[in-house]
Amino acid sequence: MSDTKRSTWGSSATFILAAIGSAVGLGNAWRFPNLAAKHGGGAFLLVYLLAMLIIGIPLLMMEISIGRKMRSGAPGALKGLNKKFEPIGWAATSNAFVIVTYYAVVFAWVIMMAVFSFKFVNMTGDNAAASSLWSTLIKTTGTIKGFGTFSAPVLICLLAAWGLIYYCIRNGTKSVGKIIKYLVFLPVICLAFMAIKGVTMPGALEGIKTFFIPDFSALSDPMLWVDAVGQVFYSMSVMMAIMIAYGSFLDDKSNIARDGFIIAFSDLAVSLLSGIVMFTTMYGTNLQDMLAKKSGVGLAFGVYPTAIVNLSGSGVFNAIFAFVFYFCLCTLAIDSAFSLVEGISTAFSDKFGTNKKKTTIMICTIAGIISIIYATGGGLAVLDIVDNWCNSFTLILIGVIETIAIGWFCKSKFIVDEINLNTKKIKMPKLWFDITVKAVAPISLTVLFVWNIVDLFKNKGGIYGAADGYNLLSNVLAGWLIFGLCMISGFIIPLFAKKIKSKANKSDEQ
Numbered sequence: 121m122s123d124t125k126r127s128t129w130g131s132s133a134t135f136i137l138a139a140i141g142s143a144v145g146l147g148n149a150w151r152f153p154n155l156a157a158k159h160g161g162g163a164f165l166l167v168y169l170l171a172m173l174i175i176g177i178p179l180l181m182m183e184i185s186i187g188r189k190m191r192s193g194a195p196g197a198l199k200g201l202n203k204k205f206e207p208i209g210w211a212a213t214s215n216a217f218v219i220v221t222y223y224a225v226v227f228a229w230v231i232m233m234a235v236f237s238f239k240f241v242n243m244t245g246d247n248a249a250a251s252s253l254w255s256t257l258i259k260t261t262g263t264i265k266g267f268g269t270f271s272a273p274v275l276i277c278l279l280a281a282w283g284l285i286y287y288c289i290r291n292g293t294k295s296v297g298k299i300i301k302y303l304v305f306l307p308v309i310c311l312a313f314m315a316i317k318g319v320t321m322p323g324a325l326e327g328i329k330t331f332f333i334p335d336f337s338a339l340s341d342p343m344l345w346v347d348a349v350g351q352v353f354y355s356m357s358v359m360m361a362i363m364i365a366y367g368s369f370l371d372d373k374s375n376i377a378r379d380g381f382i383i384a385f386s387d388l389a390v391s392l393l394s395g396i397v398m399f400t401t402m403y404g405t406n407l408q409d410m411l412a413k414k415s416g417v418g419l420a421f422g423v424y425p426t427a428i429v430n431l432s433g434s435g436v437f438n439a440i441f442a443f444v445f446y447f448c449l450c451t452l453a454i455d456s457a458f459s460l461v462e463g464i465s466t467a468f469s470d471k472f473g474t475n476k477k478k479t480t481i482m483i484c485t486i487a488g489i490i491s492i493i494y495a496t497g498g499g500l501a502v503l504d505i506v507d508n509w510c511n512s513f514t515l516i517l518i519g520v521i522e523t524i525a526i527g528w529f530c531k532s533k534f535i536v537d538e539i540n541l542n543t544k545k546i547k548m549p550k551l552w553f554d555i556t557v558k559a560v561a562p563i564s565l566t567v568l569f570v571w572n573i574v575d576l577f578k579n580k581g582g583i584y585g586a587a588d589g590y591n592l593l594s595n596v597l598a599g600w601l602i603f604g605l606c607m608i609s610g611f612i613i614p615l616f617a618k619k620i621k622s623k624a625n626k627s628d629e630q
């Protein structure tokens with residue numbers, strides 16, 4: 121990849137905002153508060169903070185610095201470190217591709233809920249209607265059956281979602297730079313508005329106390345540690361080909377050590393704000409038990425609407441609140457979604473030398489077509505399985521391999537020097553970096569991976585979601601197969617590129 125034509129962020133603020141935009145997403149809004157509630161609030165917060173400082177921050181800086189040094193997307197940058205590392209970058213890129221196919225659908229659901237928020241006007245106090253609004257709209261069968269039926273609102277919103285994603289990244293860093301300033305601050309304003317309503321509700325104080333005051337006995341639950349480390353990875357968008365690509369558009373004057381801290385702490389701040397919103401509204405509407413029980417999408421689309429219709433006696437106020445909430449989720453989701461596409465298209469255009477814009481169109485189109493699967497009656501079940509595998513297995517295994525490769529088979533001094541290149545005050549200490557990348561990260565990720573596998577086989581009989589009616593075949597197809605394909609894609613894609621190149625060379629000679 122020639123250096124001369126590579127676009128840059130224009131200013132360090134643009135880069136910081138784009139990276140924050142990627143990190144801050146739906147995961148902050150409901151995954152974080154949900155996990156915190158599951159593990160008794162404050163104790164989870166404490167471990168999360170620890171994991172972010174010890175593991176998250178050094179890895180985030182590591183990825184950004186590799187990108188800047190090598191001036192290439194994830195596969196090319198890792199190849200630059202060591203020829204044998206290229207497949208790791210492709211595995212991460214493939215996993216990002218799988219994730220964006222369903223992340224776009226969750227984004228579409230959020231758009232749909234914002235559009236349909238007027239329905240909350242007539243639902244005051246009606247818990248049953250509120251909690252089933254989303255499942256009725258998406259026409260889910262709740263099982264892996266039902267691929268013949270579609271939900272028109274979801275399809276329309278999905279088209280809108282892809283259109284918006286493409287619109288934001290159509291000109292790479294330039295168009296991202298223009299739009300990102302709004303996308304990062306809007307959700308914070310919306311969340312602040314909701315937090316004000318939340319803390320003024322009776323019972324809210326109890327929620328705040330639970331969220332912030334640690335119950336130290338909860339620390340003995342290993343699941344708390346597993347969930348906290350997993351959330352740090354997910355939330356900081358590391359090991360997903362994104363931060364390397366974003367780093368590759370940085371200029372040499374940028375201060376990675378300082379920027380890394382700003383990105384990490386901003387991500388944490390939004391998680392805390394979301395936590396305050398969730399805990400106060402759930403305690404304020406006396407639905408706190410649901411916050412801990414339901415997980416993932418069920419919380420945002422099933423439980424939160426119930427809280428909304430109990431917010432006040434005024435249907436109009438509740439509907440406005442609902443609109444603000446879902447609009448806020450839209451702004452949170454979009455920059456995470458397009459960062460995934462940007463990571464993928466950077467990887468491909470760097471490797472194949474293709475035009476960036478055309479590559480982006482191709483990726484959006486292919487991923488867009490695949491994402492239609494999730495708009496069918498059986499889509500929710502498939503999404504649940506794919507999401508579980510991508511984040512519990514593929515992402516974690518890539519993390520193990522990437523940290524071992526870089527920690528043990530690269531000179532860490534050169535990466536730490538790159539991180540600290542332009543910084544005087546805030547530095548990443550080499551010892552901290554070494555301990556994390558060589559030991560803490562690979563060990564904790566391996567434990568996480570093994571834990572998830574053991575949990576799958578021991579507690580779930582080898583079938584994820586058996587209780588929800590998912591069978592072995594769907595686990596094999598949407599789980600193991602995709603996991604396997606992502607891992608081997610690292611070897612297949614470079615071979616493919618080699619073939620294309622030799623063909624092109626041959627035709628040049630003729």
Ligand code: PHE
Nearest residue numbers: 143145146147148354355456
């Ligand atoms: N970090 C994002 C969040 O917290 C999630 C995300 C996942 C973003 C994958 C990009 C890629 O929601």
